[in-house]
Amino acid sequence: MFRIGLTEELDEQLTWVVPAGHVLAGEVGAELSALPAPGVAGEVTVLPRPLRRPARVLLAGIGDGDEAGWRAAGAGIVRALADDDHAQVVLPPGLAEAAVRGLAEGLWLGGYRYREAATSPxxxxxxxxxDDMSRYAGFLDLARATARATWLARDLTNTPASTKNPEWFADQVVELAAGRSGLTATVLAGADLERFGGLVAVGGGSVSPPRFVELSWTPAESQRHVALVGKGITFDTGGISIKPREAMRLMKKDMGGAAAVLGATLAAAELNLPVRVTALLPLAENAIGAAAFRPGDVIRHYDGTTTETTNSDAEGRLVLADALGYATERVAPDTIVVLATLTGANAVALGKRTAALYSEDDALAGALEAAGAAAGERMWRLPLPGDYVEYMRSDIADRHSSPTQVHSLVAALYLREFMGGVKSWAHLDMSAPSWAEDHDLELTKGATGWGARTLIRYLLSA
Structure with missing residues (x-):
């Protein structure tokens, strides 16, 4: 992660960046008046100054000047800089702390590059x-922790499935938690997964056996306990209900929920947040093999209930069901938040940049919506119609996992069945926004790390 610092002194040897609409000198003001739309958020105009210092001035559009506008400006600035460039961003006097946080997040997030594929970072x-460095130092710390969590989630999601099997992912969690005060990681495998019927079934067809990871952040003092549950399918072929080639192309991203949950939990520890966090990561590879579960099989979950499944490509809800049963019995949190690349259906209504939010707790839903809006990760709350529960009726088991109707809504209703006595819960179906086909403001092509920023903002206020 490249360096962002604070200073009070301008250096004429460096590139200067000024927000469009704020005049650094009469010369720049004249240039501004000639631009058609100098304040568009994220747009950067380069003003060369031959034989003068600095040799370049960049004008960065901030839109309305809110945090999102400054975040977009940061992403635009970093893309206008060469890899080894040095630049100074001139902040207007008295700029709001949130704007500086947004700018720093945009710089770091827009400058992300997948390190395994890159020639150099x-x-x-x-x-x-x-004008007042101390005023902004704490907000830079928040931005740095948020960017680090998002970079981690992006790195993990971008990692090819040839490397990223369940054992490898679990090892990363253990390594990241090692030696960090207040963090503990536990990994279950083999016979210890006997009660995790969904996880064992989904992972049964792969040569890489499943894992279940519990990562706990336990501060010295806390008033709330939040469980974060992230879907961790390290690759999804669809199983026996095999996906077509194009639909399988990006299925290394099917653990994006687990990656975001991991990043947010590590950030909570880095920031020493006074909220207890338990991250639960059911990890499996949904492959085709002699031991793969079949359409029509009945699976017994951690809580003892059974599911009939007729589609092995509706596997995410099966592993999450076990994680939720474990959460309600063993963790007993005040609140559960699930992040999952669960269905592609919500993208039909909400598009590529917006996740679907499901919750029966208005206060929790409002808090997550506010956190997402501040973080730049959009979501839209969808209903949980009671009459749709009928679609899950099974003649041979407690429920049916994969009816053909209203996929995203029924998947959320299915997860609700495993919330036990926890009334404060939410599910974010974030398959579409977990991946960007090209650079888009602070997002870079590939994995977006969607959800890590929202969860950190939510935990800051929990």
Whole structure:
């Protein structure tokens, strides 16, 4: 992660960046008046200054000047810089702390590059020139922790499935938690998964056996206990109900929920947040093999209830059901938040940048919506119609996992069956926004790390 710092002194040897609409000098003001739309968020105009210092001035559009506008400006700035560039961003006097946080997040997130595929990591230095450095230091810490969590989630999701099997993913969690005060990681495998019928069934067809990971952040003092549950299918072929080639192309991203949950939990520890967090990651590869579960099989879950499944490509809800049963029996949280690349159906209504939110707790739903809006991760609350429960009726088991009707809504209703006595719960179906086909503001092509930023904002206020 390249360096962002604070300073009070301008260096004429470096590139200067000023927000469009704020005049650094009369010369820049004249240039601004000639631009057609100088304030569009994220747009950057380069003003060369031959034989003068600095040699370049960049004008960065901030839109309405809110946090999102400054985040977009940060992403635009970093893409206008070379890998080894040095630049100074001139902040207007008295700029709001949220704007500086947004700017820093945009710089770090827009500068992300998947490190395994890159020839070298970015090494640009960016200094924020402020009239009061101490005022912004804490907000830079928040931005840094948020960016680090999102980079981790992106790295894990971008990692090819040839490397990223359940054992490898679990090992990453253990390594990241090692030696960090207040963090503990537990990994279950083999015979210890006997009660995890959904996880064992989904992972049964792969040569890479499943894992179940519990990562706990336990601060010295806390008033709330939040369980974060993330779907962790390290690759999804669809199983015996095999996906077509194009639908399988990006299925290394089917653990994006687990990656975001992991990043947010590590950030809670880094920031020493006074909220207890338990992250539960059911990890499996949904492959085709002699031991793969079949359409029509009946699966017994952690809580003892049974599911009839007629579609092995509706596997995510099966592993999450076990994780939720474990959460309600062993963890007993105040609140459960599920992040899952669960269905592609919600993208038909909500598009590529918006996740579906399901919850019966208005306060929790409102808090997540506010956190997502502040973080730049959109969501839209969808209903949980009681009459749709009939679609899950099975003649041979407690429920049916994969009816053909209203996929995203019924998947959420299915997960509700495993919430036990926890009334404060929410499910975020975030398959579509977990991946970007091209650069888009602070998102870079590939995995977006969607959800990590929202969860951190939510935990900050929990």
């Amino acid at each position: 970015r090494s640009a230095d960016v200094e924020l020139v402020a």
